[in-house]
Amino acid sequence: MRVYDLIAKKRDGKELGAKEIAFCVDGYTSGAIPDYQMAALLMAIYLRGMSWNEVCHLTEAMLSTGQRLDLSSVGRMTVDKHSTGGVGDKVSLVVAPLVAAAGVPVPMLSGRGLGHTGGTLDKLESIPGFRTSLTPDEFIRNVREVGVAIMGQSERIAPADGKLYALRDVTATVSSPPLIASSIMSKKLAAGPDALVFDVKVGLGAVLPEVEDGRRLADLLNRIAEANGRRTVAVLTRMDQPLGQAVGNALEVAEAIDCLKGGGPADLLEVTMALGTQMLILGGVAEDTQQARRLLQEALDSGGGLEAFRTMVQRQGGDEMVVEDSDRLPRARLKLEVKSPADGYITMLDALKVGRACARLGAGRSALTDQVDPAVGVCLLKKVGDPVSRDEVVGLVVANDEDRGQEVVKHIAEAMAFSESRPAVDPLVLDLIDTAAGHENCKTGD
Numbered sequence: 001m002r003v004y005d006l007i008a009k010k011r012d013g014k015e016l017g018a019k020e021i022a023f024c025v026d027g028y029t030s031g032a033i034p035d036y037q038m039a040a041l042l043m044a045i046y047l048r049g050m051s052w053n054e055v056c057h058l059t060e061a062m063l064s065t066g067q068r069l070d071l072s073s074v075g076r077m078t079v080d081k082h083s084t085g086g087v088g089d090k091v092s093l094v095v096a097p098l099v100a101a102a103g104v105p106v107p108m109l110s111g112r113g114l115g116h117t118g119g120t121l122d123k124l125e126s127i128p129g130f131r132t133s134l135t136p137d138e139f140i141r142n143v144r145e146v147g148v149a150i151m152g153q154s155e156r157i158a159p160a161d162g163k164l165y166a167l168r169d170v171t172a173t174v175s176s177p178p179l180i181a182s183s184i185m186s187k188k189l190a191a192g193p194d195a196l197v198f199d200v201k202v203g204l205g206a207v208l209p210e211v212e213d214g215r216r217l218a219d220l221l222n223r224i225a226e227a228n229g230r231r232t233v234a235v236l237t238r239m240d241q242p243l244g245q246a247v248g249n250a251l252e253v254a255e256a257i258d259c260l261k262g263g264g265p266a267d268l269l270e271v272t273m274a275l276g277t278q279m280l281i282l283g284g285v286a287e288d289t290q291q292a293r294r295l296l297q298e299a300l301d302s303g304g305g306l307e308a309f310r311t312m313v314q315r316q317g318g319d320e321m322v323v324e325d326s327d328r329l330p331r332a333r334l335k336l337e338v339k340s341p342a343d344g345y346i347t348m349l350d351a352l353k354v355g356r357a358c359a360r361l362g363a364g365r366s367a368l369t370d371q372v373d374p375a376v377g378v379c380l381l382k383k384v385g386d387p388v389s390r391d392e393v394v395g396l397v398v399a400n401d402e403d404r405g406q407e408v409v410k411h412i413a414e415a416m417a418f419s420e421s422r423p424a425v426d427p428l429v430l431d432l433i434d435t436a437a438g439h440e441n442c443k444t445g446d
């Protein structure tokens, strides 16, 4: 087999077989196939899409480059959750311990921030000492004993995804439903949960902004999960403005802890509840949404969720005292004010622009090898629908570099739009998709 011929075959719109896809994925993971050929193949897939069979073969090939964990020793039904990526999206930090406290173990395999979106691993690593790289035995033991463990894709777990995702990020091939679905599912299936809840983001700051593309991605994720014997639900949620007030790793951890203590912003709690209820239903401890919400509320009110978070942090080597004292998290030197450039109501707070500005500040990375600065980020004091006056402080940029900080102050103000009348605010949770529709060809939506 020659990679050249397979690139040409896909470029010409023909279907690749299981052996051909596995040849490319294995060859790229081992280093036998160079970046430039894989990049060409990814672009051909981006433009031509993939048949249902091709997506299944790609997922399987990526999954098979690593180990599959056996969670049977946990002894209970396990449920994981995955977001397709957003800005200020710290839901995993809140929902995983809450669901664990409500009786469903959560073996969570998470990603890093890339481009304008944040990643759970980067957020957790802002806690001094926290390890996101666990051995399979450690991971399974923590899921069994604590109810929750969060780790990253690694050389042992779906290594193909680590390499392919980094290459997609620099070759403009991220926003492709078959590539997104196989990337997510190869990791998730490797970690071995019984069921999965997907948070499929749509809107300005989502990887696939259009609602219809989000629906198609949700169907595809559900369908791959079901074909692999997992129960699933996808929740379609809006990502037009950042979720919550905090964007930036340590700031988001502090906001997540606040939420676990019963505070925190309403939008963060709303998405947490929407996903958490589905996790409890799939995990078999709740029969319906009402019962699930009650259990989650109890886990919040009793402090059970906070306790699960604290134990997870301690077990994964982190400073558990951050739960009491968020000043133990990394702090930046400078706090710069963002002032409203207008009077009126905020009608837009563009999540893509805010995410890009925060990445520029150092909270995210433009290549997988970049170091993130855990302390920096933005605190959005006003959100869409809020009335503001000219020169009122609407946000704070937390920075370690004055010039970059001032640049981001400008970008955040530019991410906002205003009107004289109060805008209608779209609902955050759009739909629940729990059946898998058929796909002839899963192509990019644009």
Ligand code: URA
Residues within 6 Å of the ligand: 083, 084, 085, 111, 165, 174, 179, 180, 181, 183, 184, 207
């Ligand atoms: N999240 C992933 O894990 N992979 C993608 O391709 C996009 C979002």
